[in-house]
Amino acid sequence: MGIVETCAVDIEAAELGRLMPMYVHLSNDGIILAAGPTLSKIAGRQLVGKGFLDVLEVRRPRSITTFQVLRNHLDNTLHLSLRGDPPTLFRAVAARTGGQGGGILLNLSFGIHVYDAVSQHRLNLSDFAATDLAIEMLYLKEAKSAAMDESRRLNERLETARRVAQETAVTDLLTGLPNRRGFELKISERMGRNEPFAVMVLDLDFFKAVNDTLGHEAGDVVLQTAAKRFLNCMRRGDVVARMGGDEFLGLCDGTADPDHLKAVGERLIESLEAPIEYHGRECKVSASIGIVVAEDDGNTTLAELLKMADEALYVSKRNGRGQVSIAGIPTTDQSDGLEVENTKVVSFRSARNTS
Amino acid sequence: MFGLVNRAVERFVIDNYGEEAWSRIAQMGKLGVDSFEPMLKYDDAITDRLITASSLFLGKSEEILFEDLGNYLVSHPNCEVPRRLLRFGGETFADFLLSLDDLPERARLAVPDLEIPMIEVDETEASSYGYVVRVRGVIEGLEFFLSGVLRAMADDYGTLALLEIEEADTLGRHLRVAIHDTDFGEGRKFELAKRG
Structure with missing residues (x-):
C-alpha cells in the first residue's frame, strides 16, 4: 500500500449543499447526519436522524440490503430509489470521510431520469449546482423537440403539397375530370x-x-x-x-x-x-x-x-x-x-x- | 439563411396586425411565397425585401421593427418556445445576461447548422449592475432586435433594467444594460419541466 494522502476539508453543511445539492452525509452506522437542500426538498421531510436505508432503497448492486454490506461496496456506482410513489431514481457515488468514527459521504444525481424527477418535484434552476450538466440536458431536450416539431410539421405540409400536385397532374383543371x-x-x-x-x-x-x-x-x-x-x-x-x-x-x-x-x-x-x-x-x-x-x-x-x-x-x-x-x-x-x-x-x- | 428569421417576422405581423397585413407585405416584398418554412433555407435577399416591405407597410423604422420583433418573440403568448429556452440561461436576469455568450453554442446543440449572431457580454466597472452587450451578425441593426429581447426578458424576470444603444466604440453600436432593481415586479414563473 502506498501513502494515503488526506485532504482535510472542513466545510459547513450549507456550503457543501451549494456544491452538491443532493449529498447525504452518514454516520458509520448508517444514520443521516446531513443532507443537501435539493434532496431534502424532494424527500419532503426531515432527513437528519433517519436511517439511510429507511429513506432510500439500494436497487443495485442487489446484494446490498443492510448498511453493513453497503459499507463494503462503496467503490460501486449505486442505484438508489427514494421510497415514495412514484419512487425517485438516483445514481450515487460514495466515499469514506474522516472525523470521529469515520462516516460516509454520498453524492446523488438523477442520471437519465432527470426529466421525470424535475417534473415530479417541480425543480428549478436553483435546485441544481451551476456545474451540473443536468440543466444543459433539459435545455437540449426542449430545444431538440422544438426543432423536431418544426421538422414534423414541415414534413406534413410537404406531404399534403405532394398529394395535391399528384392529384393535379392527373386532373383536367377546367372540368375536374381525370385527364x-x-x-x-x-x-x-x-x-x-x-x-x-x-x-x-x-x-x-x-x-x-x-x-x-x-x-x-x-x-x-x-x-x-x-x-x-x-x-x-x-x-x-x-x-x-x-x-x-x-x-x-x-x-x-x-x-x-x-x-x-x-x-x-x-x-x-x-x-x-x-x-x-x-x-x-x-x-x-x-x-x-x-x-x-x-x-x-x-x-x-x-x-x-x-x-x-x-x-x-x-x-x-x-x-x-x-x-x-x-x-x-x-x-x-x-x-x-x-x-x-x-x-x-x-x-x-x-x-x-x-x- | 434559415426560414426561421423570415417566419418570425411573418408570425409577428400576423399575430399583431392580421393575415391581411401579412399578405400585403408578402406582395409588396415580392417574397414569392405565402408563408415561410422555418427549417428550409431561403436567399438572404428575400429577408432584406421582407424587412423593407414590413417597415414600409407598418410605418415604422427598421430599428423599431426589430425592437418590436425581439419583444414579441419573448413576450407574446404564441411564442412560448424562445422565452423558455432563454430562461434556461439563468436564475436571475444578471445570470441570464452573462449566459448570452453561450447562446450560439446552445442553439447549435439543437440545430447544428443554425447561423446565430455572435454575442459578447462584458461587465463594466466594479459594479455588477452594468453590462455592455455586443452583437455581430449578417443582418444590420441586430442591437435593436436584442434590445427588444432583453427588455422583454427583464420584465419576464421581474427586473427593472435600463437599456441604451450607444454608438460608442470603433466596433460600432453596442447595448448598455443597467440593472436597477431585481425585485421590481412579479415576473413570470419558470419551471424547468414544461407543463402539458
Whole structure:
C-alpha cells in the first residue's frame, strides 16, 4: 500500500449543499447526519436522524440490503430509489470521510431520469449546482423537440403539397375530370381484371362554332356542362375523362352488350344536344361517339383499344355526326365499306363469336 | 439563411396586425411565397425585401421593427418556445445576461447548422449592475432586435433594467444594460419541466 494522502476539508453543511445539492452525509452506522437542500426538498421531510436505508432503497448492486454490506461496496456506482410513489431514481457515488468514527459521504444525481424527477418535484434552476450538466440536458431536450416539431410539421405540409400536385397532374383543371394520364391510370387498373369493359371516345360536334362565335368563355362553359352531362349518363364506377380540346373518354365497366352500349351512347348524344345557356345565348352542340368493347384477353394494349375506338368514332363522323358506332359492328346505314376492321378478339362481335 | 428569421417576422405581423397585413407585405416584398418554412433555407435577399416591405407597410423604422420583433418573440403568448429556452440561461436576469455568450453554442446543440449572431457580454466597472452587450451578425441593426429581447426578458424576470444603444466604440453600436432593481415586479414563473 502506498501513502494515503488526506485532504482535510472542513466545510459547513450549507456550503457543501451549494456544491452538491443532493449529498447525504452518514454516520458509520448508517444514520443521516446531513443532507443537501435539493434532496431534502424532494424527500419532503426531515432527513437528519433517519436511517439511510429507511429513506432510500439500494436497487443495485442487489446484494446490498443492510448498511453493513453497503459499507463494503462503496467503490460501486449505486442505484438508489427514494421510497415514495412514484419512487425517485438516483445514481450515487460514495466515499469514506474522516472525523470521529469515520462516516460516509454520498453524492446523488438523477442520471437519465432527470426529466421525470424535475417534473415530479417541480425543480428549478436553483435546485441544481451551476456545474451540473443536468440543466444543459433539459435545455437540449426542449430545444431538440422544438426543432423536431418544426421538422414534423414541415414534413406534413410537404406531404399534403405532394398529394395535391399528384392529384393535379392527373386532373383536367377546367372540368375536374381525370385527364388523359388520369384515364390511363384508371384503365390500367381495370385491364388486369378479366372482365369485359367498353371504352368510349366522344367528340363534341359544332364546338368550334360556339368557340368562334361566342368566345372561349362560352366554350369553357360548354365543356364543363358536357362533362357534367356525360357523368350523369354513366353508372357509378364508370370513368369519364377529358382528353383535351373537345374530346372526352368514357370507361363503361362490366358491359359487353352492344345494344346497351349503343343505347347509352344515344342517350348521351341526346343529353348533349339540349341547348346550353351562356349569358342568355343558347349554345348548341352534338357529339359523335366511337365505342370498343374489350374482352379482357390480356393481349390488347390501351393504345390498340383507343385506336379502334377512334376508328369507330371516325365512322360516326363520316356518317354525318351525332351518331354512335361500335368497333367491329358494321354501321346500319350507307356505310360503303367504312366499317371498322374486325381485328383480334377485342371488338365486341369477335368476342361474342369466340365465346 | 434559415426560414426561421423570415417566419418570425411573418408570425409577428400576423399575430399583431392580421393575415391581411401579412399578405400585403408578402406582395409588396415580392417574397414569392405565402408563408415561410422555418427549417428550409431561403436567399438572404428575400429577408432584406421582407424587412423593407414590413417597415414600409407598418410605418415604422427598421430599428423599431426589430425592437418590436425581439419583444414579441419573448413576450407574446404564441411564442412560448424562445422565452423558455432563454430562461434556461439563468436564475436571475444578471445570470441570464452573462449566459448570452453561450447562446450560439446552445442553439447549435439543437440545430447544428443554425447561423446565430455572435454575442459578447462584458461587465463594466466594479459594479455588477452594468453590462455592455455586443452583437455581430449578417443582418444590420441586430442591437435593436436584442434590445427588444432583453427588455422583454427583464420584465419576464421581474427586473427593472435600463437599456441604451450607444454608438460608442470603433466596433460600432453596442447595448448598455443597467440593472436597477431585481425585485421590481412579479415576473413570470419558470419551471424547468414544461407543463402539458
